[in-house]
Amino acid sequence: MLNVLVVDDSLIIRKNISKYINNLGHKVVGESKTGALAVEDCKKLKPDLITMDITMPDMDGITAVKKVREFDKDVDIIMVTSHGQEEMVVSSLKAGAKGYILKPVNEEKLAKAIASLNGQEGSDSEEDELLED
Amino acid sequence: MQENDNKIYENEIIMPVMKRAVSFLDDEMGIKVVSKNLEVVSPKKIELKKNTAMIGTGGSIQVLATMGYDDSLLDELVSVFLEGEEPDEDELDEIRESVSCEVINTIVGNALVNPVDDTALSITPPILIYEAKSLFKHKNSRISTVTIKTEFGDMLLTIVGPKQLFANELNFKEL
Numbered sequence: 320m321l322n323v324l325v326v327d328d329s330l331i332i333r334k335n336i337s338k339y340i341n342n343l344g345h346k347v348v349g350e351s352k353t354g355a356l357a358v359e360d361c362k363k364l365k366p367d368l369i370t371m372d373i374t375m376p377d378m379d380g381i382t383a384v385k386k387v388r389e390f391d392k393d394v395d396i397i398m399v400t401s402h403g404q405e406e407m408v409v410s411s412l413k414a415g416a417k418g419y420i421l422k423p424v425n426e427e428k429l430a431k432a433i434a435s436l437n438g439q440e441g442s443d444s445e446e447d448e449l450l451e452d
Numbered sequence: 453m454q455e456n457d458n459k460i461y462e463n464e465i466i467m468p469v470m471k472r473a474v475s476f477l478d479d480e481m482g483i484k485v486v487s488k489n490l491e492v493v494s495p496k497k498i499e500l501k502k503n504t505a506m507i508g509t510g511g512s513i514q515v516l517a518t519m520g521y522d523d524s525l526l527d528e529l530v531s532v533f534l535e536g537e538e539p540d541e542d543e544l545d546e547i548r549e550s551v552s553c554e555v556i557n558t559i560v561g562n563a564l565v566n567p568v569d570d571t572a573l574s575i576t577p578p579i580l581i582y583e584a585k586s587l588f589k590h591k592n593s594r595i596s597t598v599t600i601k602t603e604f605g606d607m608l609l610t611i612v613g614p615k616q617l618f619a620n621e622l623n624f625k626e627l
Contacts, residue, residue: 328577329550329553329554329557330543330546330547330550331533331534331550332550335535338535374574374576374577375577401558401559401560401561401562401575402575403561403564404564404573422557422558423480423558
């Protein structure tokens with residue numbers, strides 16, 4: 320079971336991702352509305368996994384990932400975003416994210432992304448190919 | 453605005469967003485789009501709907517996109533997002549606002565590809581326009597709009613630019 324921090328400025332997305340996380344047998348330990356709050360919450364809550372939006376007020380998700388990586392090299396971070404542009408995916412992965420889900424998000428996409436963190440079935444090597452380019 | 457800019461607005465910005473809006477509604481929300489011929493028009497004035505969210509783009513293309521929903525359509529979108537669950541009454545307004553913003557964020561974010569160069573286009577966090585507003589075309593601005601009719605009501609998609617001509621809440625700035 321993973322302890323998960325859900326980060327998104329959208330209430331409906333936080334609610335839905337939290338529901339999916341619970342359905343998948345994991346525990347939501349916190350929800351953050353901005354990138355800046357996510358960094359602080361990560362320090363306090365020490366989650367195993369963060370789901371991170373990109374477009375947020377105050378601090379965007381890619382900047383938040385970089386800041387989290389300054390003090391936590393181990394937490395898994397999956398970006399959950401509407402941005403489909405390759406440059407955004409590459410920037411996220413270079414910042415230290417380990418997965419990427421394109422919105423609209425559903426439980427199946429989240430399950431596959433979590434499985435891919437451990438190299439399990441359903442893992443996607445597309446992120447690795449992008450990083451090699 | 454030059455003819456090339458007009459083509460960029462219609463072909464490279466509004467058309468991809470419109471196509472993504474249709475596929476989002478039909479395929480992912482299960483909301484049938486009933487309008488067969490979607491026409492992009494460039495009026496001198498447009499009335500925005502009461503439920504309208506706005507997003508801006510940044511980078512080499514800077515425009516504002518708005519998406520407005522009939523009440524009945526927004527009710528159905530909320531229902532789909534909630535996946536059959538009943539919301540708390542005290543949260544319902546916030547959830548409606550959240551869904552309004554999330555729909556435009558998803559559609560525009562998914563659709564956006566830079567037609568000018570290979571650099572990424574950023575999008576701003578979406579905001580709501582609280583007062584139903586009329587937009588007027590000024591000399592150097594461009595408004596392109598399309599109405600997407602669904603079985604639950606209409607979605608009004610508008611691209612307004614350049615972004616620099618407008619302040620928050622789409623008020624035209626005197627430069």
